[in-house]
Amino acid sequence: MRTFNVGILGATGAVGQKFIHLLQGHPWFHIAQLGASERSAGKRYGDTVTWIEPVDLPDAIANQTIQSCRPEVMNEVDFVFSGLDSGVATEIEQSFAEAGIPVISNAKNYRQHDSVPLLVPEVNADHIGLIAQQKFTDDHSGFIVTNPNCVCIPLSMALAPLHRRYGIASVVMTTLQAISGGGYPGVPGMDITANIMPYIDGEEPKIGLEPLKILGELKNGTVQFADFPVEATATRVPTVEGHLLSVTVSFEEKPASADEAKKVIRDWQSPLEDLDLPSAPKQPLRLYENPRFPQPRLHSYQEGGMQVSVGRVREAEVMDLSMMVLGHNTVRGAAGCSILNAELLARKGYFS
Numbered sequence: 063m064r065t066f067n068v069g070i071l072g073a074t075g076a077v078g079q080k081f082i083h084l085l086q087g088h089p090w091f092h093i094a095q096l097g098a099s100e101r102s103a104g105k106r107y108g109d110t111v112t113w114i115e116p117v118d119l120p121d122a123i124a125n126q127t128i129q130s131c132r133p134e135v136m137n138e139v140d141f142v143f144s145g146l147d148s149g150v151a152t153e154i155e156q157s158f159a160e161a162g163i164p165v166i167s168n169a170k171n172y173r174q175h176d177s178v179p180l181l182v183p184e185v186n187a188d189h190i191g192l193i194a195q196q197k198f199t200d201d202h203s204g205f206i207v208t209n210p211n212c213v214c215i216p217l218s219m220a221l222a223p224l225h226r227r228y229g230i231a232s233v234v235m236t237t238l239q240a241i242s243g244g245g246y247p248g249v250p251g252m253d254i255t256a257n258i259m260p261y262i263d264g265e266e267p268k269i270g271l272e273p274l275k276i277l278g279e280l281k282n283g284t285v286q287f288a289d290f291p292v293e294a295t296a297t298r299v300p301t302v303e304g305h306l307l308s309v310t311v312s313f314e315e316k317p318a319s320a321d322e323a324k325k326v327i328r329d330w331q332s333p334l335e336d337l338d339l340p341s342a343p344k345q346p347l348r349l350y351e352n353p354r355f356p357q358p359r360l361h362s363y364q365e366g367g368m369q370v371s372v373g374r375v376r377e378a379e380v381m382d383l384s385m386m387v388l389g390h391n392t393v394r395g396a397a398g399c400s401i402l403n404a405e406l407l408a409r410k411g412y413f414s
């Protein structure tokens with residue numbers, strides 16, 4: 063695999079910093095340019111960022127000058143990762159795609175566009191076929207690929223094997239989402255210290271919709287969405303990293319037992335195994351039998367934060383099956399998933 067020069071849009075934010083952290087020493091991707099708002103542009107990165115990653119800021123990154131997020135300025139790259147604020151992502155991401163620079167985005171803005179893949183490579187890698195229908199450039203050199211919301215990624219990974227085997231009829235769930243999911247500085251300390259916020263603005267509609275596209279089938283160039291309701295309650299809890307989800311599912315065909323459903327989860331094989339992608343976890347989905355597991359502090363970081371944990375799989379009194387699902391929100395749920403998306407696209411020859 064050749065190496066690619068990459069840019070990071072929103073490089074000063076929580077997700078942007080996670081990109082910088084995860085891309086250190088990456089065998090294919092080299093960070094060439096960093097972009098942020100006009101407030102930050104022209105300044106030295108190390109003097110501007112409030113660094114929140116638990117590793118030292120590399121000197122080579124600290125000494126870079128932050129650029130404006132404009133394709134004519136950030137033109138030394140093969141593609142860009144986007145951790146842009148959703149208030150500005152629509153126009154900026156479009157401008158890069160129109161300039162022939164692919165955008166691998168975390169923002170929500172293009173997730174529901176018909177021709178934009180909402181990608182979790184272990185679940186719906188074939189959805190990259192949608193890119194051929196994007197019209198940002200005549201030669202398809204510029205395109206946008208998104209990754210789902212930080213809850214929807216672990217949720218879809220846990221549901222995928224069960225949906226394929228039994229067909230999901232409905233989902234009722236409550237999230238316990240970590241503070242870092244709100245970006246930096248995020249939720250005020252007065253709200254979250256020794257407390258739980260019973261509402262996250264804008265979160266529940268995304269959880270109701272995104273899994274249906276991810277678990278949908280690509281047929282004749284369009285994604286036919288999965289068809290089941292998701293009733294979600296999203297809460298913010300005083301953990302730092304790792305979103306824990308309490309999920310109850312009813313199926314079209316009920317599993318014979320919780321043990322049978324566990325076997326379906328345990329036996330699920332990643333379709334990426336033969337592609338040798340650097341960020342792909344060896345075991346994307348791990349099933350725990352210990353009823354005290356999974357816990358955000360103990361299990362969010364497995365396989366570099368790319369593994370999703372499932373536990374407490376049990377027959378439900380109401381509906382069919384209940385379980386707890388855990389995923390690292392800024393790695394698996396954001397920057398790490400984007401990097402895996404880009405690795406898949408690089409392997410498939412999408413970056414010229």
Ligand code: NAP
Binds near residue numbers: 072097145146210391
């Ligand atoms: P954040 O910490 O608030 O960072 C936002 C970034 O956008 C900063 O780099 C900021 O630059 C930049 N920005 C703001 N206005 C801009 C403008 N007008 N032009 C160019 N850049 C601008 O947010 P975050 O938590 O990293 O989230 C970034 C995106 O990822 C959001 O769309 C979010 O919904 C999504 N996401 C976040 C998570 C998570 O767990 N945090 C998970 C999945 C997806 P300045 O520093 O210069 O203002």
